[in-house]
Amino acid sequence: xxxxxxxxxxxxxxxxxxxxxxxxxxxxxxxxxxxxxxxxxxxxxxxxxxxxxxxxxxxxxxxxxxxxxxxxxxxxxxxxxxxxxxxxxxxxxxxxxxxxxxxxxxxxxxxxxxxxxxxxxxxxxxxxxxxxxxxxxxxxxxxxxxxxxxxxxxxxxxxxxxxxxxxxxxxxxxxxxxxxxxxxxxxxxxxxxxxxxxxxxxxxxxxxxxxxxxxxxxxxxxxxxxxxxxxxxxxxxxxxxxxxxxxxxxxxxxxxxxxxxxxxxxxxxxxxxxxxxxxxxxxxxxxxxxxxxxxxxxxxxxxxxxxxxxxxxxxxxxxxxxxxxxx
Amino acid sequence: xxxxxxxxxxxxxxxxxxxxxxxxxxxxxxxxxxxxxxxxxxxxxxxxxxxxxxxxxxxxxxxxxxxxxxxxxxxxxxxxxxxxxxxxxxxxxxxxxxxxxxxxxxxxxxxxxxxxxxxxxxxxxxxxxxxxxxxxxxxxxxxxxxxxxxxxxxxxxxxxxxxxxxxxxxxxxxxxxxxxxxxxxxxxxxxxxxxxxxxxxxxxxxxxxxxxxxxxxxxxxxxxxxxxxxxxxxxxxxxxxxxxxxxxxxxxxxxxxxxxxxxxxxxxxxxxxxxxxxxxxxxxxxxxxxxxxxxxxxxxxxxxxxxxxxxxxxxxxxxxxxxxxxxxxxxxxxxxxxxxxxxxxxxxxxxxxxxxxxxxxxxxxxxxxxxxxxxxxxxxxxx
Numbered sequence: 266x267x268x269x270x271x272x273x274x275x276x277x278x279x280x281x282x283x284x285x286x287x288x289x290x291x292x293x294x295x296x297x298x299x300x301x302x303x304x305x306x307x308x309x310x311x312x313x314x315x316x317x318x319x320x321x322x323x324x325x326x327x328x329x330x331x332x333x334x335x336x337x338x339x340x341x342x343x344x345x346x347x348x349x350x351x352x353x354x355x356x357x358x359x360x361x362x363x364x365x366x367x368x369x370x371x372x373x374x375x376x377x378x379x380x381x382x383x384x385x386x387x388x389x390x391x392x393x394x395x396x397x398x399x400x401x402x403x404x405x406x407x408x409x410x411x412x413x414x415x416x417x418x419x420x421x422x423x424x425x426x427x428x429x430x431x432x433x434x435x436x437x438x439x440x441x442x443x444x445x446x447x448x449x450x451x452x453x454x455x456x457x458x459x460x461x462x463x464x465x466x467x468x469x470x471x472x473x474x475x476x477x478x479x480x481x482x483x484x485x486x487x488x489x490x491x492x493x494x495x496x497x498x499x500x501x502x503x504x505x506x507x508x509x510x511x512x513x514x515x516x517x518x519x520x521x522x523x524x525x526x527x528x529x530x531x532x533x534x535x536x537x538x539x540x541x542x543x544x545x546x547x548x549x550x551x552x553x554x555x556x557x558x559x560x561x562x563x564x565x566x567x568x569x570x571x572x573x574x575x576x577x578x579x580x581x582x583x584x585x586x587x588x589x590x591x592x
Numbered sequence: 593x594x595x596x597x598x599x600x601x602x603x604x605x606x607x608x609x610x611x612x613x614x615x616x617x618x619x620x621x622x623x624x625x626x627x628x629x630x631x632x633x634x635x636x637x638x639x640x641x642x643x644x645x646x647x648x649x650x651x652x653x654x655x656x657x658x659x660x661x662x663x664x665x666x667x668x669x670x671x672x673x674x675x676x677x678x679x680x681x682x683x684x685x686x687x688x689x690x691x692x693x694x695x696x697x698x699x700x701x702x703x704x705x706x707x708x709x710x711x712x713x714x715x716x717x718x719x720x721x722x723x724x725x726x727x728x729x730x731x732x733x734x735x736x737x738x739x740x741x742x743x744x745x746x747x748x749x750x751x752x753x754x755x756x757x758x759x760x761x762x763x764x765x766x767x768x769x770x771x772x773x774x775x776x777x778x779x780x781x782x783x784x785x786x787x788x789x790x791x792x793x794x795x796x797x798x799x800x801x802x803x804x805x806x807x808x809x810x811x812x813x814x815x816x817x818x819x820x821x822x823x824x825x826x827x828x829x830x831x832x833x834x835x836x837x838x839x840x841x842x843x844x845x846x847x848x849x850x851x852x853x854x855x856x857x858x859x860x861x862x863x864x865x866x867x868x869x870x871x872x873x874x875x876x877x878x879x880x881x882x883x884x885x886x887x888x889x890x891x892x893x894x895x896x897x898x899x900x901x902x903x904x905x906x907x908x909x910x911x912x913x914x915x916x917x918x919x920x921x922x923x924x925x926x927x928x929x930x931x932x933x934x935x936x937x938x939x940x941x942x943x944x945x946x947x948x949x950x951x952x953x954x955x956x957x958x959x960x961x962x963x964x965x966x967x968x969x970x971x972x973x974x975x
Contacts, residue, residue, distance in 0.1 A: 500911045504919070531894075
């Protein structure tokens with residue numbers, strides 16, 4: 266599949282194992298899409314306020330706000346979503362407020378399994394279908410920072426489970442429309458984020474299989490925090506073969522760098538750092554091969570940004586990378 | 593960083609988990625997702641077993657990562673001896689079976705238990721009611737502790753978004769089951785128990801009118817019966833939940849918070865530590881996994897100013913020169929990442945005492961066997 270077509274989707278659902286940086290990737294995709302002129306909305310569903318911190322805005326809530334030119338954001342919570350839903354169907358604020366009491370959502374959660382997730386995804390569907398007065402679709406692209414891979418299948422399966430459980434009525438037809446959106450590969454793509462490490466890769470392989478079984482379109486795989494090579498082929502070989510500390514000390518001295526009294530010890534510490542780096546690169550390469558072997562997915566590698574973890578610098582940099590691969 | 597925070601952290605850096613693995617009966621590893629809680633739990637369990645204590649490591653992680661790191665292909669829901677570590681068993685929580693056992697224990701008679709277990713909501717409750725998984729984990733932990741078969745139990749917690757859900761889980765479940773809203777639903781003025789199955793009589797409530805229009809009536813009937821069936825069990829649940837909470841708060845137990853040095857994870861770790869302190873839970877310390885260590889002392893003299901010039905000269909040269917240049921860059925970048933991590937850790941722990949603070953460097957390879965876990969364990973338990 267073609268990476269360039271990524272932004273032709275209407276809805277991108279971003280997931281990944283905890284700690285792999287899925288929020289950063291979701292944010293960077295949104296920035297890239299907005300820069301390319303797509304009216305984009307970035308959606309948070311777990312109420313972590315990751316994006317308000319990232320973009321240094323006021324805390325996000327259920328109101329869609331344009332926080333950068335062409336880029337909207339909101340945080341969907343099930344309570345607000347339920348209230349909106351009931352209002353839509355039954356009018357009257359009084360009733361919806363009565364229902365949305367402190368334990369109502371807790372109740373609803375247990376009452377119909379996964380209804381919390383249905384409400385969250387239901388709101389996303391409403392945004393995706395929304396049209397302006399001139400009849401045009403309100404948003405070009407919606408990007409959801411979804412729950413991690415451990416919960417993603419349950420999250421995406423919730424609407425279908427609701428249709429199975431609820432035979433008739435408005436919840437059923439609502440849920441059916443959500444299922445239709447999620448399973449439409451033209452409109453919806455699920456994007457996974459991983460690291461080139463064993464456990465994240467293993468979890469990604471499992472998640473892709475489960476997602477495909479669910480029938481969703483799995484888009485390109487984002488490989489985050491890829492360590493830079495740092496050595497060209499020849500210099501890597503020079504290091505791996507026989508770069509002795511004494512030789513290294515001499516090379517550094519020629520380049521006017523004096524390691525002082527600890528010269529030899531320092532050189533051998535430098536060499537150890539380099540060898541450890543090469544071992545990690547090797548592991549990365551093995552993981553690349555696993556991904557290639559196990560998954561039929563195009564991949565987009567994102568470099569490790571030193572110290573800029575989940576910062577707006579990282580997002581801006583990644584957005585630029587995306588813009589390059591996607592045009 | 594204030595001087596006070598600095599002093600607290602330096603003190604905490606000198607401590608580790610030696611006493612915890614030697615003495616405590618229950619060790620709970622908690623923290624945000626994807627930071628290595630499960631491997632930390634396994635490493636601590638190995639350390640406890642190495643001290644001659646009968647130890648069990650219990651995981652509730654559906655990704656079966658503990659199995660992976662213990663070199664087991666599968667982890668059953670029965671204790672399973674870990675090859676190569678005498679006295680250590682491992683097991684995975686089977687949610688469904690634990691929940692079934694809870695129902696069996698608390699239900700007034702087998703017929704009632706059966707009716708609950710065949711209700712269509714029951715099978716999905718574990719997934720849908722927030723905190724159920726955590727509750728079951730603590731339930732199992734309590735049961736294992738009470739059975740007295742082990743000297744030390746080590747457990748990891750699920751990567752729930754709202755951090756310490758498991759502390760609230762017993763309370764939430766019981767609050768929920770006896771909640772005002774639920775009673776309203778079951779019927780005004782009638783105790784839940786007497787309402788079994790009589791949904792028609794209950795549907796006078798405003799909410800029910802709305803709800804049945806939205807979902808259809810048969811759904812509500814099942815639901816009504818389901819909750820009504822629970823009524824006789826409220827007391828049992830509540831009593832047990834309180835016992836679990838008391839166990840967690842006692843000094844038999846120790847909490848180890850695990851995090852990574854990334855800001856969002858550190859922020860959550862701070863919240864965990866604060867929340868544990870607020871609840872009076874016995875915090876043993878904080879583990880920061882995957883850190884970038886300081887440069888070896890021999891390289892501490894590398895100064896940022898002279899390096900760039902040397903690097904550009906070296907990059908003009910042959911393979912050996914270019915290798916030397918890359919090594920210099922690597923060292924300087926590493927030092928800068930280390931400094932940023934230290935700052936992030938200090939910022940996250942401002943005004944919080946983590947008791948012990950152990951920073952574990954990023955290992956050259958992933959941990960997937962007992963040897964790797966012991967390597968990790970050597971950082972957590974230095975003695």
